[in-house]
Amino acid sequence: MALTKPRWIWQADAWPRLHFDAQTVQPQLAAARLAQGRLLGIAASLQLVDLAELQLTEWTQEAVATAQIEGEVLQVNSVRASAARRLGLPGAGAAPRDARTEATLDVLQAAVSQWQRPLSQEDLFAWHAALFPTGRSGLSRIVTGGWRTHAEPMQIVTPRLGKPDVLHYQAPASADVPAHMAAWLQWFNASLGTLDGVARAALAHLWFEAIHPFEDGNGRIGRAVVELALAQDLQSPQRLMSVSAQMMAARADYYAHLQAATGQPELDVTRWVSWFATRVQRAGEAAAAHVQSAMDKTAFWSRLTAAHPDLSAAQRKTLGKLFDAGPDGFAGGMSTEKYVNLTGVSRATAYRELTDLTERGLLERTGQGRGTRYRLVDQRWR
Numbered sequence: 001m002a003l004t005k006p007r008w009i010w011q012a013d014a015w016p017r018l019h020f021d022a023q024t025v026q027p028q029l030a031a032a033r034l035a036q037g038r039l040l041g042i043a044a045s046l047q048l049v050d051l052a053e054l055q056l057t058e059w060t061q062e063a064v065a066t067a068q069i070e071g072e073v074l075q076v077n078s079v080r081a082s083a084a085r086r087l088g089l090p091g092a093g094a095a096p097r098d099a100r101t102e103a104t105l106d107v108l109q110a111a112v113s114q115w116q117r118p119l120s121q122e123d124l125f126a127w128h129a130a131l132f133p134t135g136r137s138g139l140s141r142i143v144t145g146g147w148r149t150h151a152e153p154m155q156i157v158t159p160r161l162g163k164p165d166v167l168h169y170q171a172p173a174s175a176d177v178p179a180h181m182a183a184w185l186q187w188f189n190a191s192l193g194t195l196d197g198v199a200r201a202a203l204a205h206l207w208f209e210a211i212h213p214f215e216d217g218n219g220r221i222g223r224a225v226v227e228l229a230l231a232q233d234l235q236s237p238q239r240l241m242s243v244s245a246q247m248m249a250a251r252a253d254y255y256a257h258l259q260a261a262t263g264q265p266e267l268d269v270t271r272w273v274s275w276f277a278t279r280v281q282r283a284g285e286a287a288a289a290h291v292q293s294a295m296d297k298t299a300f301w302s303r304l305t306a307a308h309p310d311l312s313a314a315q316r317k318t319l320g321k322l323f324d325a326g327p328d329g330f331a332g333g334m335s336t337e338k339y340v341n342l343t344g345v346s347r348a349t350a351y352r353e354l355t356d357l358t359e360r361g362l363l364e365r366t367g368q369g370r371g372t373r374y375r376l377v378d379q380r381w382r
Helices: 022-044 048-069 077-086 097-113 122-132 174-190 197-211 218-234 243-251 253-264 272-307 312-324 336-343 349-358
Strands: 154-162 163-170 363-366 371-376
Touching: 022 197, 022 272, 048 097, 048 218, 048 243, 048 272, 077 097, 077 243, 097 122, 097 218, 097 349, 122 174, 122 218, 163 253, 174 197, 197 218, 197 253, 197 272, 218 243, 243 253, 243 272, 253 272, 272 312, 312 336, 312 371, 336 349, 349 363, 349 371
Parallel strands: none
Antiparallel strands: 154 163, 363 371
16 A cells, blocks of 8 residues: 655654754844844833833734734734733723733733743643633634644645635644654753754744644744744843734735745755744844834934924924824825814914924925925934
8 A cells, every 4th residue: 555645844754853054044044133133232222111112012013913813803902001011011091801812912921921941831731721711712612721632634724615625734633742742842942042043933933833733823822932932042021022013014925934844744944944034133123113213203302392492282293293204204295284284273373383393494395385395304314
């Protein structure tokens, strides 16, 4: 009787010895490290209140994105309020607690908070139970806080009306999951410090997703593993960037690279590690840009208040709007009519205050008559 030809990564002869070409991925890993280093450098210069605000933003982005990748929508305001409570920040208020939001943040918080100790099977079970507190995924009852046990194959498919489903991946049989996860946990805990931390996070996530050990929630828990691995690498539980947000921004590529890596009995995962490192790089760059923007805004208002303390509320509102929009972000430029609509003042007042801002050197006027437009003059744009 002919043997079935291996089709999946876990059917490779040397599984689970994942490897990659270090020389090929070196540029991507170096770029990720540079982005991380710049972000840490900026964060080190922040006041405590600004650092806390950065963490709040990244917590919110991570929770919303990791759920959104799986097609679940969390309300940003609810996530932000819950994250603020966990960070001990004002702004949580009396916002009602949403069970799905709390479950997602429970897992993310647990992941990074235990960066100083080995990860255990019990930890993963606790994360999974927290993610599904009712014991159900939608209307279906599932095994929570334990590996999957169903006899039918664990498959990732795309259903097609009137046609056979498209099979993207089939994970190891449920009966083999305990042995697979024991090997994964042993490697995860032993590999810390033995290879580049970003590459380790990439391998940990891919290997975990290949096993698909739970009935549901594998993607979210697998991305929580990424958070833990990066926290261990940076030796800090502070969440300063969101890798899931960058995965969500390239969701189709994320799934395509996972499928390409797991959909063949080949253990060279160089392309996956390279792609993952680029996501980490962009997460660091996005967070650094966010912080820099906030610092620029603080500096802008500090200069403005010191030099022009007598500006009207309408003038300050308009300058703030122009600053937030950036040099080319305010469609069509500021006009007298837009000033009226934005601030609620009369047209005569709008004209007078815009003229005053121009004479102070804060705005630059171009055009004539109905085509007159105003743009912000600030050293940030020069």
